[in-house]
Amino acid sequence: EVQLVGSGGGLIQPGGSLRLSCAASGFTFTSYAMSWVRQAPGKGLEWVSTISDSGGSTYYADSVKGRFTISRDNSKNTVYLQMNSLRAEDTAIYYCANKSPLEFLQHWGQGTLVTVSS
Amino acid sequence: DIQMTQSPSTLSASVGDRVTITCRASQSISSWLAWYQQKPGKAPKLLIYKASSLESGVPSRFSGSGSGTEFTLTISSLQPDDFATYYCQQYKTYLWTFGQGTKVEIK
Numbered sequence A: 001e002v003q004l005v006g007s008g009g010g011l012i013q014p015g016g017s018l019r020l021s022c023a024a025s026g027f028t029f030t031s032y033a034m035s036w037v038r039q040a041p042g043k044g045l046e047w048v049s050t051i052s053d054s055g056g057s058t059y060y061a062d063s064v065k066g067r068f069t070i071s072r073d074n075s076k077n078t079v080y081l082q083m084n085s086l087r088a089e090d091t092a093i094y095y096c097a098n099k100s101p102l103e104f105l106q107h108w109g110q111g112t113l114v115t116v117s118s
Numbered sequence B: 001d002i003q004m005t006q007s008p009s010t011l012s013a014s015v016g017d018r019v020t021i022t023c024r025a026s027q028s029i030s031s032w033l034a035w036y037q038q039k040p041g042k043a044p045k046l047l048i049y050k051a052s053s054l055e056s057g058v059p060s061r062f063s064g065s066g067s068g069t070e071f072t073l074t075i076s077s078l079q080p081d082d083f084a085t086y087y088c089q090q091y092k093t094y095l096w097t098f099g100q101g102t103k104v105e106i107k
Helices: none
Strands: A003-007 A010-012 A018-025 A033-039 A045-051 A058-060 A068-073 A078-083 A092-099 A105-108 A112-116 B004-007 B010-013 B019-025 B033-038 B045-049 B062-067 B070-075 B085-090 B102-106
Touching: A003 A092, A018 A033, A018 A092, A018 A112, A033 A068, A033 A078, A033 A105, A045 A068, A045 A078, A045 A092, A045 B085, A058 A068, A078 A092, A105 B045, B004 B085, B010 B019, B019 B033, B019 B085, B019 B102, B033 B062, B045 B062, B070 B085
Parallel strands: A010 A112, B010 B102
Antiparallel strands: A003 A018, A018 A078, A033 A045, A033 A092, A045 A058, A068 A078, A092 A105, A092 A112, B004 B019, B019 B070, B033 B045, B033 B085, B062 B070, B085 B102
């Protein structure tokens, strides 16, 4: 069974930093690109970032480019999202998901809540 | 960026109804479209990929169609478990984009 367990969320002041983690199991981690998608309270889904299976390629939404960094540790089956210069509009549930070789987001984690507020 | 527009935003229906949700892309995305179902407090769940391919384990009452810029998700006979919010998503090019969602409510 595929499991994606996110962690690292919490309450952080504007301008602060936070690192999210997503631990994967139940599939061959090194064969899958991984993504982060967020959902602001009461709003729709917004793709944030994707990293290739090797970690050699990364992609970002314009809204987070230059502030967020996605990375992965294939020895730990874990993907990370380093979030810097956080803003109130970054408040959201952050979901990690694996990207099928056919390009769609196949399995999603339970999400971790990030609240940016003073 | 490719914009995805869903209609309607909210849909009221009864158990047993046939339900259709439309998703339009601002430019052609071929068949690079997925549909997800999300229930309150839960993560999204993949239903359909490549516009019309049913994900394993998803009931056959769900179907998808379309290509280019216009797509539909159809639920042939709405069941109590299907009351949820549905999102389309294009994955033709980064930046991936989602529709704004369609909430299917009990009539």
